[in-house]
Structures are given as C-alpha cells and as structure tokens.
Amino acid sequence: MVRIVGILAGAVFVFVLVLAALAPREDVPVDPTEEFHAHAHAPEGGWSWDGPLGLGVFGGYDNQQLQRGFKVFREVCSACHSLRYVSFRNLEGIGFSEAEVKVIAEEWPLEVAATNPDTGEATTEPAIPADRFPLVYPNEIAARAANNNAAPPDLSLMAKARADGANYIYSLMSGYQPVPADFPEDRVQESLHYNPYFHSLWIAMPPQLSDGLVTYDDGTEATTEQMAADVAAFLHWTAEPKMVERKTAGIGVLIFLLLFTSLSYVAYKRVWADVKASKVGGPGTRGGRADKGIHADAPGEGDHEA
Amino acid sequence: MSFTWAKPYEPKTGVGKWFDERLPVPRLVWNSLGGGYEVPKNINYFWNFGVLAGVALVIQIATGIVLAMHYAAHTDVAFASVEHIMRDVNWGWLLRYMHANGASFFFIVVYIHIARGLWYGSYKAPRELVWMLGLVIFLLMMATAFMGYVLPWGQMSFWGATVITNLFSAIPVVGDTIVTFLLGGFAVDNATLNRFFSLHFLLPFVIAGVTILKIWSLHIPGSNNPTGVEVKGPADTIPFHPYFTAKDTFGLGVFLIILAIFIFFMPNALGHPDNYIEANALSTPAHIVPEWYFWPFYAILRAFTVDFILPAKLWGVIAMFASILLMFFLPWLDRSPVKSMKYRPTMKLWTLVLLVDVLVLAWCGGAPAEEPYVRISQIASIYYFAHFLIILPIVSKSETPLPLPNSIAEAVLKGKESTGAPAGIKDTGTAAAPQPAE
Structure with missing residues (x-):
C-alpha cells in the first residue's frame, strides 16, 4: 500500500516537474555592459595577512600600514563614512600608545553626545578613548540628504560585508577610470561615476584618492594605489580586529589536535591489535577480548571509585 | 539492552555496589557505551558519524549558552550585540565562529550519517524507529538552524526569514493567517526575532531529548554494519569500550582538526558577506540564498x-x-x-x-x-x-x-568473497538469530 501511494505521488511530482522542465524559457536580455565588469584583485605584493604561500595561516597585520590606512581614513573617508563599531581605544591594537589615542579621540573633528551635568540638557563633548567613533550623520535620512540620496555606508565591517573584501576595497578605491569609448551610450549615468569594480559599474561616490593627497608620517610615497591598499588594510583590521589573536590561537589548537589525534590513532591501533589478529583464528574466537588491563579504565568501573 | 553474551556490570568496590543498588547510573553508562554494549566488529569509519553528531550538538549547546549571555534579541541592538561579542567579549569571536561553523559541520556530519544509513540499509527492520527519530532530529535541526541564522539580524537573516516564512502563504485559505501567526506581525520584525530566539534556545534541548530516544531504540537491536547481516553470535561483536571509544576518539580528533581549520583560518568561508550588513527592510539583496545546508531543498x-x-x-x-x-x-x-x-x-x-x-x-x-x-x-x-x-x-x-555472508564473523574472515546462502533466505532482518536480552 505504501508503495502504491508512493509510486502515484512520485508520478505526480515527476509529471509536474517534466512540465516545468519542458516549458519554454523567456529569452533573458543580454546585459550589454557585462564585459565591462572587472574582478577585484590584490595590490602588488599581496597583503601582510596572506602569509607564506598565501595560505593565510601565519600572516598578521603590518601596523605601519594600518596607521597609514588610518590616516587616509581620518583625512579622506571620515568626512562621510562612519566607523560605528570601532572605539578609539581599539587603535592601541594597531600600535598607537595610550597617550596618542587620547589625543586622537580628543582632536577628532566630531564630538560625542553627552548630557550637561548641571542642566541635564543634551550636549556634545570631545571624545575619550572609550568612545566609539562618532557618527557623521545622525540618521540615514540626513546621510541621504547630504549625499545626493546615496547614503555613505558604515565602514566598520566593509571588508567582511563584500565578497573578497580587502581586494574589493583596494580595487574600487584605485579603480576609477574614464568611461571606455565603446561603452553603450544609453547605459551612461551622468550623475554617477564609472567604476568597473562596482556591482552596477556606476557608483555615487566620486573618486577620492589622487597621488600625493595625504602626507604619510613614515615617508611612504602616497600614490593612489598605496593609499587604496593602506585604507583597505585598515578596514580589514576594523572588520576583523581579532585576526592575529585568532590565528595564533589556531596554530596552538592545531598543534594540540594533531598531537591528540596521532596519539589516539596509536591507541586505537593498539586496542584493536588483538581483534585484527584474531581474523586468522577462525569463526567463534572472540577476538581475544583483551583482558590486559584495558578494561580497568572502563567508565562504568571507574565511576564508583569517585 | 544488549546481547546475552555482553559482559554484565559488576561494581568492584563497596561504594560502587552501594551506589548501583540505589541509582544504577554507572550501570546505565556501562551498558550503553561501556564494556556492556556489544557492537558488530566490522563497522567502518562511516559509523563514527553518529558520535560526531552528538559531539557537534554538545558544541552548539555549550557555545550557544554562552553566546546567549551576551546577545540581545531586539532589532535595535541585535546586530550591534553580535559585534560586541566579536570585539569586546573575551574570546567572544571564538565562541561565535565556533557556533557558526559548528552549525555547518553539524549538518556535514549528519548528511554523511544519513548517506551511510541509505547505503547500508540502516533504515530497515528492525531499525525503522531509529531512522525515523533521526529524521525528526534532522527536521528539528533545520528549524533550529534557520531560526539561529535570523538572530544576527543581518541582511540574509532578514530576507531569508522573509522568504522562508512567506512560503506558508502558499497554503490555500489559511496561508496568510499562518504567516502572521508565525511572524507575530505582518512582516519579519522584533516580535519575530524574539520568538525565534526563544525557540532557537529551546529546540536544541528537544533535539537532545529525541537523541536519547534514538540511542535507546538503536541499542535494542544494536548497530547495523556494512554487510547488513544481523549479529548472530558472540563472534560477530566486540564491546563498545575500549574498541569503539578508541576508534571514536581518533575520529573525533580528525573532525576537530577540520573544524579548527575553518574556525581559525577561514571562519567566514561558509557564510554570506551580506550578513555583515545590518538588516534593512527597504533594501533587498540581489540574490537571497539560505545557508548552504538548505540548498538542495x-x-x-x-x-x-x-x-x-x-x-x-x-x-x-x-x-x-x-x-x-x-x-x-x-x-x-x-x-x-x-x-x-x-x-x-x-x-x-x-x-x-x-x-x-x-x-x-x-x-x-x-x-x-x-x-x-x-x-x-x-x-x-x-x-x-x-x-x-x-x-x-x-x-x-x-x-x-x-549472496550474503552467513555471519559478520564469516564476512570479516573471508573478506568480500563469501559463500553464503542467497539473499533473503538466511537473513531477513528481524529474524536475526539471538534476540537481545532485556
């Protein structure tokens, strides 16, 4: 009975699916801009966290680079973009001293919300290291209003919120170019900017970086590529600030687990030696049953010692 | 709950005897995963995955309980509270990555476990209930994982929940009412997030309960084995401890190594980037996809x-x-x-x-x-x-x-070449010669 019902139900599903599979398909219009899209790529020399062989097992952050990236963020990006999940105190993680962080927080162009201790009224005051980076706009409506209806996204997690994050940020920031001559006229969007790394090719953010825009404290030449790579690295850190801690712990865990697994393999082989050997003993032998003390640590027997 | 030749539990000390007479928990352990549980000696590495699924459940419950101490189920702060866990909670990043990747690995293990059951006919008599309870666990896992994915309140959380709950609106007449009832409103919102959190906390314990029933029902006939021939006598089996505790420990090590590689070196490989964008009801992602373990369905x-x-x-x-x-x-x-x-x-x-x-x-x-x-x-x-x-x-x-081998012991001895009787005559599942003792 079950089989008859099953075969009938199966026949119904198969019939409906065959109908669907045979149904003609609408022609999907070919996107004439398809060929203009470019794949995100790493800067020359790769990233510090790629590590040897690019496996990503060992490489950490390059604090010099992160500090350069922070400078680009502070002088360029932070005019429009927030970093809402990052606190000033976190900057100690990229090599700034406690005193430096205090100054950075205090001198940040935006102040943080506060309450006047005398009147109880809402006010603002300079940030302290414990504060998060202040928001640029109070809400999304304000952000849209100030930016031609395209709200600048928060950058805290940008390196994880896009496929191939750091490569994407690097490629996008250094990837602005003139519209190709053969680009279809009717697809040009005048109010936006052409960028082959952006998902729609037309991005609201104008080109931000140009050679020499920032003066690096460590003397690195501030080419567009350099700044794009540095700010991408910085945003990789803001998205994944515990990466170094994670990898370090991971190496320790793996060493332990490899040791543990090797030992348990040897133990397994030893415990089973008599079962494997008894294969030649013929049917009926109970595989030796190993009463050489192995049973002594059986859980049931050990329990009543406690 | 084992074969007649299984070694009975014998307390070795006075205290053990005293305890066993009053609360025979050591006896239960001995009989279910100690020396008192007899297992076919020919089971291969695919039989490791039941234990691994149990371990995966324990990892999920342990990490999940601690995560729940720091997570806040409110649409205003859920996303931020996850970032708080990632940035400010001591070892919070580890807990969250263990929990997120642990869910994926739970499904990997269970899928292999199900495939094993299909391949070796473990669903057949006398283990039908073992199989069906396993399916109940699988359904509970899917519900738990689906609701868990909503909690970080990212874009895929929100839109995945919207798409999946909207499926119920396809039901004629009552569909829309059911959707409203499930969501606690007309769209995925705070009421939805709260109930999903509550149920996401509850269901793993239901899974644990069904798991106990499943193991219980498994231990009546005992494990299936690669020949599919039922256990016929003492030559066919060896005790769970130390043989399978040793083998399972090794299998567990291999499992943990692979899991650790994901947790520590590619923690977001199995996730979707859009879930690092906070949920936004006004912006629909280009492609809404559920987590990879739901893709076939x-x-x-x-x-x-x-x-x-x-x-x-x-x-x-x-x-x-x-x-x-x-x-x-x-x-x-x-x-x-x-x-x-x-x-x-x-x-x-x-x-x-x-x-x-x-x-x-x-x-x-x-x-x-x-x-x-x-x-x-x-x-x-x-x-x-x-x-x-x-x-x-x-x-x-x-x-x-x-032709089937006459017994497991014979199959083990002769390898794949067997001279047993034609199938269906000697071994018909339920007719396995020695009946398990009570």
Whole structure:
C-alpha cells in the first residue's frame, strides 16, 4: 500500500516537474555592459595577512600600514563614512600608545553626545578613548540628504560585508577610470561615476584618492594605489580586529589536535591489535577480548571509585 | 539492552555496589557505551558519524549558552550585540565562529550519517524507529538552524526569514493567517526575532531529548554494519569500550582538526558577506540564498515554475516538505530484504546516482534562479522523487541480490568473497538469530 501511494505521488511530482522542465524559457536580455565588469584583485605584493604561500595561516597585520590606512581614513573617508563599531581605544591594537589615542579621540573633528551635568540638557563633548567613533550623520535620512540620496555606508565591517573584501576595497578605491569609448551610450549615468569594480559599474561616490593627497608620517610615497591598499588594510583590521589573536590561537589548537589525534590513532591501533589478529583464528574466537588491563579504565568501573 | 553474551556490570568496590543498588547510573553508562554494549566488529569509519553528531550538538549547546549571555534579541541592538561579542567579549569571536561553523559541520556530519544509513540499509527492520527519530532530529535541526541564522539580524537573516516564512502563504485559505501567526506581525520584525530566539534556545534541548530516544531504540537491536547481516553470535561483536571509544576518539580528533581549520583560518568561508550588513527592510539583496545546508531543498522549492491545477509556489512548498517527509516511508518503500548496497548490484548504482543528484541540487540551490540552473534543478528534482518513490519500490522488488555472508564473523574472515546462502533466505532482518536480552 505504501508503495502504491508512493509510486502515484512520485508520478505526480515527476509529471509536474517534466512540465516545468519542458516549458519554454523567456529569452533573458543580454546585459550589454557585462564585459565591462572587472574582478577585484590584490595590490602588488599581496597583503601582510596572506602569509607564506598565501595560505593565510601565519600572516598578521603590518601596523605601519594600518596607521597609514588610518590616516587616509581620518583625512579622506571620515568626512562621510562612519566607523560605528570601532572605539578609539581599539587603535592601541594597531600600535598607537595610550597617550596618542587620547589625543586622537580628543582632536577628532566630531564630538560625542553627552548630557550637561548641571542642566541635564543634551550636549556634545570631545571624545575619550572609550568612545566609539562618532557618527557623521545622525540618521540615514540626513546621510541621504547630504549625499545626493546615496547614503555613505558604515565602514566598520566593509571588508567582511563584500565578497573578497580587502581586494574589493583596494580595487574600487584605485579603480576609477574614464568611461571606455565603446561603452553603450544609453547605459551612461551622468550623475554617477564609472567604476568597473562596482556591482552596477556606476557608483555615487566620486573618486577620492589622487597621488600625493595625504602626507604619510613614515615617508611612504602616497600614490593612489598605496593609499587604496593602506585604507583597505585598515578596514580589514576594523572588520576583523581579532585576526592575529585568532590565528595564533589556531596554530596552538592545531598543534594540540594533531598531537591528540596521532596519539589516539596509536591507541586505537593498539586496542584493536588483538581483534585484527584474531581474523586468522577462525569463526567463534572472540577476538581475544583483551583482558590486559584495558578494561580497568572502563567508565562504568571507574565511576564508583569517585 | 544488549546481547546475552555482553559482559554484565559488576561494581568492584563497596561504594560502587552501594551506589548501583540505589541509582544504577554507572550501570546505565556501562551498558550503553561501556564494556556492556556489544557492537558488530566490522563497522567502518562511516559509523563514527553518529558520535560526531552528538559531539557537534554538545558544541552548539555549550557555545550557544554562552553566546546567549551576551546577545540581545531586539532589532535595535541585535546586530550591534553580535559585534560586541566579536570585539569586546573575551574570546567572544571564538565562541561565535565556533557556533557558526559548528552549525555547518553539524549538518556535514549528519548528511554523511544519513548517506551511510541509505547505503547500508540502516533504515530497515528492525531499525525503522531509529531512522525515523533521526529524521525528526534532522527536521528539528533545520528549524533550529534557520531560526539561529535570523538572530544576527543581518541582511540574509532578514530576507531569508522573509522568504522562508512567506512560503506558508502558499497554503490555500489559511496561508496568510499562518504567516502572521508565525511572524507575530505582518512582516519579519522584533516580535519575530524574539520568538525565534526563544525557540532557537529551546529546540536544541528537544533535539537532545529525541537523541536519547534514538540511542535507546538503536541499542535494542544494536548497530547495523556494512554487510547488513544481523549479529548472530558472540563472534560477530566486540564491546563498545575500549574498541569503539578508541576508534571514536581518533575520529573525533580528525573532525576537530577540520573544524579548527575553518574556525581559525577561514571562519567566514561558509557564510554570506551580506550578513555583515545590518538588516534593512527597504533594501533587498540581489540574490537571497539560505545557508548552504538548505540548498538542495531550496533547489527543489524553486524547481516548480509551472502552474498545474495548483499554483507553482504551492507545488514547490509541497515538494520541498515532501522531499524530506518521504524518507519516513523509506523502510516500506524499499522492499528488499537485503540491507547493504554491497549486495545490491542494481540499487547500488541508482543510489550512487542519487548521491550525485543531491550534490547537483545543492549546487543549483546556491546559484541564482536563472538558466541553466533552473532547468538543471528541475531535472535533478525529477530524479530525486523518481528515485525514492518509483525506482526504489520497483527495483527493490525485482533485483537479484548477491549472496550474503552467513555471519559478520564469516564476512570479516573471508573478506568480500563469501559463500553464503542467497539473499533473503538466511537473513531477513528481524529474524536475526539471538534476540537481545532485556
């Protein structure tokens, strides 16, 4: 009975699916801009966290680079973009001293919300290291209003919120170019900017970086590529600030687990030696049953010692 | 709950005896995973995955309970509280990455476990209830994982929840009422997030409860084995401890190594970037995809594109649920008395096709709903239903199985060459010679 019902139900599903599979398909219009899209790529020399062989097992952050990236963020990006999940105190993680962080927080162009201790009224005051980076706009409506209806996204997690994050940020920031001559006229969007790394090719953010825009404290030449790579690295850190801690712990865990697994393999082989050997003993032998003390640590027997 | 020749529990100290007479927990442990539980000696590494699934559940519960101490289930702060865990909670990043990747690995383990059951006929008499309780656990896991994915309140959380809960609106007449009831409102919002958090906390303990029933029902007939021939005598089995505690410990080590590689070196490889964007009801992602472990079923859902008496959407929903529910009837759809595919030359090939078919469905389910994926998923869905509902009932009746070994011990001794009687005569599942003792 079950089989008859099953075969009938199966026949119904198969019939409906065959109908669907045979149904003609609408022609999907070919996107004439398809060929203009470019794949995100790493800067020359790769990233510090790629590590040897690019496996990503060992490489950490390059604090010099992160500090350069922070400078680009502070002088360029932070005019429009927030970093809402990052606190000033976190900057100690990229090599700034406690005193430096205090100054950075205090001198940040935006102040943080506060309450006047005398009147109880809402006010603002300079940030302290414990504060998060202040928001640029109070809400999304304000952000849209100030930016031609395209709200600048928060950058805290940008390196994880896009496929191939750091490569994407690097490629996008250094990837602005003139519209190709053969680009279809009717697809040009005048109010936006052409960028082959952006998902729609037309991005609201104008080109931000140009050679020499920032003066690096460590003397690195501030080419567009350099700044794009540095700010991408910085945003990789803001998205994944515990990466170094994670990898370090991971190496320790793996060493332990490899040791543990090797030992348990040897133990397994030893415990089973008599079962494997008894294969030649013929049917009926109970595989030796190993009463050489192995049973002594059986859980049931050990329990009543406690 | 074991065979008559199993070594009984004998307390060795006065205290042990005193305790055992009053609360025989050590006896229970001894009889269920100690020296008192006899297991076929020929089971291979695929039998490690039941224990691994148990370990995966424990990892999820342990990390989940600590995460819940720091997480806040409110749409205003849920996303930020997850970032708080990642940045400010001591070892919070580890807990969260363990929990997120642990969920994926729980499914990997369970899928291999289910495939093992299909291949070696573990769903057949006398283990039908073991199989069905396993399916209940699988359904509970899917519900738990789905609701858990909503909690970080990212874009995929929100839109995945919207798409999946909207499926119920395909039900005629009461559909919309059901959706409103599930969501606690007219759209995925704070009420939804709160109830999903509550249920996400509850269901793992229900899973743990069903797991106990499942292990209980398994330990009545004992484990199946690669020959599918039931245990006939003491020569066929060895005690769980130390033999399988040792083997499972090794398997656990391998499992943890692979899991650790993901947690520590590629923690976001199995996730979707869009879930690092906070949920926004006004911005729909380009492609809404569920987590990878739902892809085969998502592909079946989307394969129904033609209205035929019922609307296409309703067909998709019915088929998606049917694709899992039909497995409850597997013990009766498959009429062959032979369990293991090793001795079923025809069904073995069909089953291999099925395994590939499910991988193809998974691939289509993760792809955008465009050609050629839609048509491929339609063909793959045809095979999926045809396999379980048409091919299996017919082939299992008509195929001639290879001769089975007389016993596990004989199969172990002679390897694959066996001179046993033809299938279906000597071994008919329930008729296994020695009945387990109470």
